[in-house]
Amino acid sequence: xxxxxxxxxxxxxxxxxxxxxxxxxxxxxxxxxxxxGEACFWRGEFAVDNDMRATLANEGIAICRALTIRAPTVPExxxxxxxxxxxxxxxxxxxxxxxxxxxxxxxxxxxxxxPRLDHAGPDRCLGLLYxxxxxxxxxxxxxxxxxxxxxxxVELAPDFPENRLELIETWLMWKEKKxxxxxxxxxxxxLPKARKQxxxxxxxxxxxxxxxxxxxxxTRAKELxxxx
Numbered sequence: 001x002x003x004x005x006x007x008x009x010x011x012x013x014x015x016x017x018x019x020x021x022x023x024x025x026x027x028x029x030x031x032x033x034x035x036x037g038e039a040c041f042w043r044g045e046f047a048v049d050n051d052m053r054a055t056l057a058n059e060g061i062a063i064c065r066a067l068t069i070r071a072p073t074v075p076e077x078x079x080x081x082x083x084x085x086x087x088x089x090x091x092x093x094x095x096x097x098x099x100x101x102x103x104x105x106x107x108x109x110x111x112x113x114x115p116r117l118d119h120a121g122p123d124r125c126l127g128l129l130y131x132x133x134x135x136x137x138x139x140x141x142x143x144x145x146x147x148x149x150x151x152x153x154v155e156l157a158p159d160f161p162e163n164r165l166e167l168i169e170t171w172l173m174w175k176e177k178k179x180x181x182x183x184x185x186x187x188x189x190x191l192p193k194a195r196k197q198x199x200x201x202x203x204x205x206x207x208x209x210x211x212x213x214x215x216x217x218x219t220r221a222k223e224l225x226x227x228x
Contacts, residue, residue, distance in 0.1 A: 008205035009046035016043040037064040037080035050091040060084030075113035082106040119160035120153040161194050161210050168217045
């Protein structure tokens with residue numbers, strides 16, 4: 001589950017309302033459509049229950065699915081369709097397998113069109129999908145695929161803290177000490193530069209999340225690395 005603080009929910013709501021208004025003034029606008037899909041996903045990160053999360057996800061899915069039909073070569077349409085499908089999957093345990101298959105397909109399409117979209121978002125999200133989903137035959141989880149995509153995300157966007165954090169959290173999950181130490185050192189060196197690069201209100205919620213997770217992984221890593 002996300003660690004995003006509820007204190008940023010109002011900002012996400014304002015962004016969603018603005019995106020809806022922009023889209024309704026020109027429903028033929030491709031950027032307005034995918035930006036509404038993005039806003040639905042982001043607002044869903046602060047949903048108070050599954051009903052709210054599903055409602056927001058379904059709005060984003062409807063907008064982005066229509067966009068992928070009329071503009072199939074626009075990577076953002078596939079990417080934010082997949083992101084909102086991920087939100088919906090979190091609320092539909094029994095239907096999750098069919099949902100994540102569509103998620104996987106659209107995320108792969110986005111990766112093929114623009115692998116650097118959202119700071120290597122397609123590979124980052126595919127890595128998490130393969131890491132966290134149950135394995136065959138229940139679902140499409142795969143440790144080897146997760147490793148490949150999470151490493152590729154770092155390769156494509158090495159200066160984005162989220163990519164390295166996800167990798168560190170994965171090494172902790174898998175108890176892999178050698179790459180863990182390497183990426184801890186890399187992220188520690190990266191953060192001062194990243195604080196100057198990713199600034200402003202749009203990044204406040206991210207930094208609140210990243211700082212708490214960075215503190216957490218350092219504590220957990222210390223315990224793991226001290227074990228023989």
